[in-house]
Amino acid sequence: MEEIYQKPLPLSAPEENYQWCPTIYLISGISANRLQLSVFRVNSQKVWSVSLKSEIICQCWRPDGKIIAVSLKDGSIRLYDGNMGTLMYVIESANNTGGPTASFLSWPNVKQIKSQSSEDSEPTLQEKLEKFFDFNLAKGLPKLTPLNNTDTVFMNKSLQDEDKYLTQDNTLNYLLTNYNNVISLSLLGFFQIASLVKFDSNDVILHHFESDDLSTLYFLYNRDGSTLLKQISLNFLKQRDIVNLGLSYSKINSLIEYVNQVLKQLHHETKPYLDFNHKLLDLLKEEIISSEGDETGISLLYGLLLTGIMHPCLKTWITDYLGDKNIRRWIKLAVNCYEGNKKSLFSHLLPCLERIIVMLDELKGSTTPLTKQQLQKLLSGCTDLLQKTYLFIWKINHEQRLFKYFIEWLDYVLLEYTTDDTPDMEIKTKEVTEFLTNHLTSSVMHAFLDDLSSLQNTIRIDMNTITASFVEELKVKTDSKDFPLSITLPSSTLYSTNDSETHNNLKTIVLTNTPDALELISINLITADVQHRHFSFPMSVISYMHYSENSTFILASDGQATEFLKLTSIESSPIQLSRFSGDEFIPTSFKMTHKNEAGFLIDSNRKKYLYFKLK
Template sequence: METEMEEEQETLEGTIPFQLQFDKPISSQIKIAEWNPEKDLLAMVTEESKIILHRFNWQRLWTISLGKCITSICWRPDGKALAVGLEDGTISLHDVENGKMLQSTKSHTVAVMCLNWEEGVQQPGDSNGNMFTYEDRTVRFFPSAPRVPRVPGLISADIGFMDDSEDSFRELSNSSHQFFNILCSGDKDGCICFSIFGIFPVGKINIHNSSFRTSLLDKDATYQLSNASIYKVALSKDLCHLIVMSSGELVEVRVEQENVDMSKNASFIGLHCLLLDTSIFQKRIKLCSLDPPPEEVILLNFDGAYAEDRGGKNELHQVAQHASNIEDLIEVVKGSLSVMRKQWSDAMKTFHEKFDSLSHLIVQHGLDSSSQEEFLSLLAGARTSSPLHQFLVNSLGEMGLKRVSKVIDGAGKELFHIVREHLQPAVEIIGFRIGELRGLSRWRARYRGIGLDEKLIDSTTEKAGMLLIQVERYLRVLAVVVYQFQNFFAWLSKCTKILMSEPSDQLPPFNSELVVTFLKHIYVQDHVRTLLDVFEVDNIVEIDQDTEQRLQELIQFGGFSDTKYLRRTLAKEFEQFEYSFKEAFLAPFSTISKKIYCKDLVPLFPVPSSPVSASLKIPSSITYYKDTCPVASTFQTSERGLGDYICFRIPEESFPDMPNVVGIVRGFMHDLSSIEKGYTTTMEAILLCIPSGYDCVDLSLYKENQIVLLLNEECTTSENSGNASMMMLQASDLPFVSLTRSTSPNHWKLHDLKASYFGYEWPLIKTWKLTTVLIAPVDTAVDLHMENEKVRSIPHSVHIPLAVSASRGVACVFAARKRVLVYILDEDEDEASDAE
């Protein structure tokens, strides 16, 4: 009814900005919402931490509940997967089609507060004209990668759903490997993790461990951000920079006679903005004669110890492509071993349930023999004992023997199928990909810089070869054991027929010698299961001296240096391979993590609480645009034409005398580099004063340098639920104030700006002049007026989040009375949708 009245009002008043698409009720309050970047889909998280996916027409596609508190979500750049951050530090990937979990990794130990997934800009060659292409040759020699075998006992509907999930995961892996992309995640303890394709962990940095050499309180000192909690991360389009918003306490670090003292004489608690150099993801940086900055103190200024990029940006892509595929195949091996273990255990349980009754009968009859001895006596032609006769004729019987034989035979066939179709192909592809990585590791000029260690890869290659031989041995053992069971059952079937005085001419023949071997070595020893188990000691499997001697001789011809591997089980060998693989790729992880460092820092505003609360809720948005900063466009770098906007609302608790203010900073990414190269500063800032009578609920940077503000009208009475408004303004048209630096490259200096602190004292205001600009100068604040901007009235009181889609030109607003409203932000988008 309200929607119809609003539409009638629009008709009477003429054109009103932002056409209302629909206004619908929702069952739960929404705390997080994100538009799919490629599809008309909106992912929402309810207060109960359920994930709901809706189409643009509000058709619900699926709802899932993870049973844990969800703290952040983010779409993959192609929109085919949703990353979900949880309170326990887990990041899970979900299929867009059905919400099925595709992968889950424990990247953090505490709550994942923010996620950002960015795809690298594809370039045909580098600026020097060096073209380096790499072909993944795996598809030329192997069929498509195997999948995890399905768990036995599932009904057909479950199998179909699982097959769809596996197909989705395969499509996720394959498509994600086509373009280089990185998932960034930040937690409430100040850790930021980086994963290529959202699967392969490639780096981690802890803000607590980063030190900043800068000037505060008119002295040059080293500072650290204590009690840091990551609030928002945004990776640039070229993957060279990461802007981080983090709460924390900036404290001075004093080094006196090798003792580190965390002095708090000059500590600043608040929200800070950091710039991390992540150019390792885009460039290959070659180490020169000078050493890099020490790990424990990373300077803000890059000291020139590295040479310029030589154009090889594909190394990480290639290594991550192989490594992430190997990790997928490791999961296939794990799943295969698990299913095989269960299948064979169930079969052996059935066998022992039937045949263990013979031991009880022997005891009941007062005999001192074992089951094997009774069977051997029968095989030798002796008179059948009473317990054995009773067991074969009554307890087991012909039908029972057939049933056990069928179970063992079926389990053997299933294990053969799993090995041939899943386990063995996975191990073979693993071996091939490890071999490819071994070849890359020997190209030291390109791959040593990202930590690909030749010796570690060689060790992993040997482990992969041992694993392949273990699989081959397992197939032989399985074939022998299954055949032994079949021969044993054939003999028992003939014996049973004779005891029951029935004809046995039509029964299959048996081998008496194999029956003896079975009773001595297989009846009580499960060799198939032994190879599938992990033991603490290696010498579980016995091998003859001749085999061990041949293994020693093979070393001279390039054989494995570890000659004891055949004494280990298949499962133990796989465990050692997995450990070796993780150890080999811990080196690139550590190397890349060390090359991610803080390049610049600027405090934004204080927070009057100690320690800083991890649940700090501040509307903010970070976006990168092309050609946004006129000064930055003249700065000749590889990032030419790419600028940043940082927009945030300043809490009233920070500056009670300046309520309802939004701050905007741009040019932060290039400012320090621009100054170092002798260019003009690129950093600019401005304040926006929200109209009187309104409160800024949320905000979002939009396309073409636009900002969308969500404003609640202040209620004068408790009876009125209140109204709201959505405002859009052009950020590039605002009168930004250019910020300059003095001779000290980290000391902000203001020119011709009148400062007024409104009676509020914060030590940071007097030293970090950017903060002075953001809170003090009256000349830099712009009063917003409702009649001068594009404003849409909303007949409800609203709350966070504001979900804006730049690709579709729409905004989703959530009302306090459990309603959702979707608006068309661009008229041309609406016309295009109608045409479609």
């Protein structure tokens, strides 16, 4: 064993608060108060950290190290970019009031799913022709640009770099969650197969793992004093058309959320201008009330425009409240609002809606008759939203032109009454009248944005209905069976296994019945037969991990010294990798990565860790 270096643990927290990234040299740690998640390099240099308002229950790295998932006490699950720490997506709890809490998270670390349509046999001429003429219009559309004012960035990242975050054949897309003994399968939070399997409230789940292609999930659990193996068949994951359909639904859901974020951004960009309009009109109204008048501000502006007669209240408002400074500010807010809205509509909303329509149109021929009807309704809703967006752009241009003439007239009036000069300009009476009548107190942007948001909400509800129907179809294709084991496993024991390995349909777990002995139990995942291998040690076993088919790592101590051992299927006795004694570093536990047989020995008493590689 090659010792690379020793470092102090980066946080003052228990060792169970740390997890090591499976593929790259990063460490994630939960603070002692469980309100902060931090990621460090193995040399203790901090990469990023994030503070949370709810306590962190557990964390789990995706096997490729690109995403880390954390379960919070409020019931939500948050997905963070492993390198940058940016929040990618939030899987909300089924109970919006908080809880139940996900007690474990698991990214399946298995081989690629081999679909039933991709066997090794030579494709037929018909299949070759279909592939040749298969033109995916959606892939030819330009990528969407990122949004700035969003709480999460996942829809931006996934739509810009789909190969990085969503892949058709890669099971890294799937996240298992357990809410109070109810197992759900989530596709990166876009949609969940909720309540995939329900255990009884008194059942104790001991361990879970999966087959190499994720076609079957396995759960070891205790019920009424007996240990059972539950097999959950997910054969639908082998059907390419179902997987593709699920990914398409996921992307459409992401696009609909993107539309929602664009509309929120438009509301945000519009608010300062509309608020300033109302503020100025309220000042004019207060001036009229203070003079005990019964006119409205709009009627006074009409009178000035048509007769040239200035009412005293209006003169005070223009000269004292409005003035040149506020006119310039009004112009600036209007330009930011109108131009910002048009930019967001052209750069974000229109391309996104066009992409949704193309994807929905491509889906019409690949679903059940019931879903076709639902998809047609969804397609009509998106088309209506697209048409209203184009109309909205025309309305914005029209109102912006009217505002220009209105503000020029106000500027003319201000100069006329505050200077000796009489400006020479043509007043666009018709346009100013239209702005006063239809736009000053009720901008088209307010009404149109509310209308667009209402349409988007209808589309979201329709898509949720389609997704829910799809999930129910998947549940129907799921089969669950229970097999009793010939032994009863204790519920209080820590079970150690390398979740990425299943060999010859055998799954090996490790448990300790006595302090100086290990039991390697191999379970046949087809027949539920059990094989035992018993090992005794002259020292007490304090930590262990079944790493692969041929190797189990053990940390044992006699109180004077601690040894790090490797047990193989070939050797009858363990191989000593390293021995520790004295006061400098005494490991109390260890972690192994799934890459290059590297790992970390942890001294929880001295708050240190030792990074090593096996030769």
